[in-house]
Amino acid sequence: MSQSVVVPNQPLKDLDQWDDFVExxxxxxxxxxxxxxxxxxxxxxxxxxxxxxxxxxxxxxxLAKEEEYFTLRKGQKTIWEAADFLNTLVDDSDPxxxxxxxxxxxxxxxxxxxxxxxxxxxxxxxxxxxxxxxxLYGEPQWGVVGDTFPVGCAWSNDIVFPKYFAKNPDRSxxxxxxxxxxxxxxxxxDKLHMSFGHDGYIAKVMEPYVRDESRYMLRYHxxxxxxxxxxxxxxxxxxxxxxxxxxxxxxxxxxxSKGHTKPDLAQLKPYYDDLFAEFLPxxxxx
Ligand SMILES: [Fe+2]
Ligand SMILES: [Fe+2]
Numbered sequence: 001m002s003q004s005v006v007v008p009n010q011p012l013k014d015l016d017q018w019d020d021f022v023e024x025x026x027x028x029x030x031x032x033x034x035x036x037x038x039x040x041x042x043x044x045x046x047x048x049x050x051x052x053x054x055x056x057x058x059x060x061x062x063l064a065k066e067e068e069y070f071t072l073r074k075g076q077k078t079i080w081e082a083a084d085f086l087n088t089l090v091d092d093s094d095p096x097x098x099x100x101x102x103x104x105x106x107x108x109x110x111x112x113x114x115x116x117x118x119x120x121x122x123x124x125x126x127x128x129x130x131x132x133x134x135x136l137y138g139e140p141q142w143g144v145v146g147d148t149f150p151v152g153c154a155w156s157n158d159i160v161f162p163k164y165f166a167k168n169p170d171r172s173x174x175x176x177x178x179x180x181x182x183x184x185x186x187x188x189x190d191k192l193h194m195s196f197g198h199d200g201y202i203a204k205v206m207e208p209y210v211r212d213e214s215r216y217m218l219r220y221h222x223x224x225x226x227x228x229x230x231x232x233x234x235x236x237x238x239x240x241x242x243x244x245x246x247x248x249x250x251x252x253x254x255x256x257s258k259g260h261t262k263p264d265l266a267q268l269k270p271y272y273d274d275l276f277a278e279f280l281p282x283x284x285x286x
Pocket of ligand 1: 222
């Protein structure tokens with residue numbers, strides 16, 4: 001990646017390689033066996049990406065990253081400034097055929113708009129991956145994207161590539177290896193420390209401004225073990241269960257709205273200017 005900071009251990013060609021893997025994994029209703037067969041087709045880069053994620057995503061790491069980023073000390077930006085900043089994430093993808101980060105966001109939100117979804121959801125569609133700017137702060141791919149899961153309690157077997165947890169140092173911390181770990185039964189997902197990544201960061205940035213449905217979409221959109229497999233219900237409360245349908249509704253657009261037609265940013269901009277002004281202050285803290 002052509003970033004100012006040289007980040008080691010970047011096995012993905014670009015961040016979309018993870019999105020593409022997930023999209024294929026959740027195509028149609030696969031059986032457990034079909035998931036295993038599909039995972040075996042993962043490219044060496046994707047498998048290595050998950051190995052790094054699962055081995056390094058410890059309680060200590062997550063708490064340190066929450067302290068660093070959830071305190072929002074990276075300055076004020078408008079949404080367009082944040083989107084332009086994310087667009088400077090230039091990786092090895094082909095500029096002629098691949099879409100820019102802003103175009104990806106617009107494809108998600110525009111698909112929602114075509115379906116007549118509420119305005120707050122269209123906004124959420126546009127915002128949902130802005131947290132990928134973590135890469136530009138020097139965070140490695142495995143700490144920005146990837147399916148998310150709680151740390152500090154037993155890993156579910158519904159997390160993709162569970163074998164890679166074998167070398168995670170938290171394996172030898174007994175308190176983190178029980179069903180509930182450091183949490184109370186049915187404490188609610190908001191009490192959990194989730195594996196760190198772009199979902200948690202953008203949810204934190206937008207927390208003061210968005211409704212619960214939107215916050216759930218932002219914070220849990222990559223929590224596939226929960227929203228696709230039903231794992232971790234023992235940590236969920238009634239609010240989580242009632243929000244699940246919104247996260248699933250969102251996931252349809254996140255996974256399947258990708259196409260190759262480039263959204264016309266200049267033409268769409270006035271609509272989004274109004275949308276941002278309706279729900280957000282001129283600048284937000286990042
Ligand atoms: Fe995402
Ligand atoms: Fe996305």
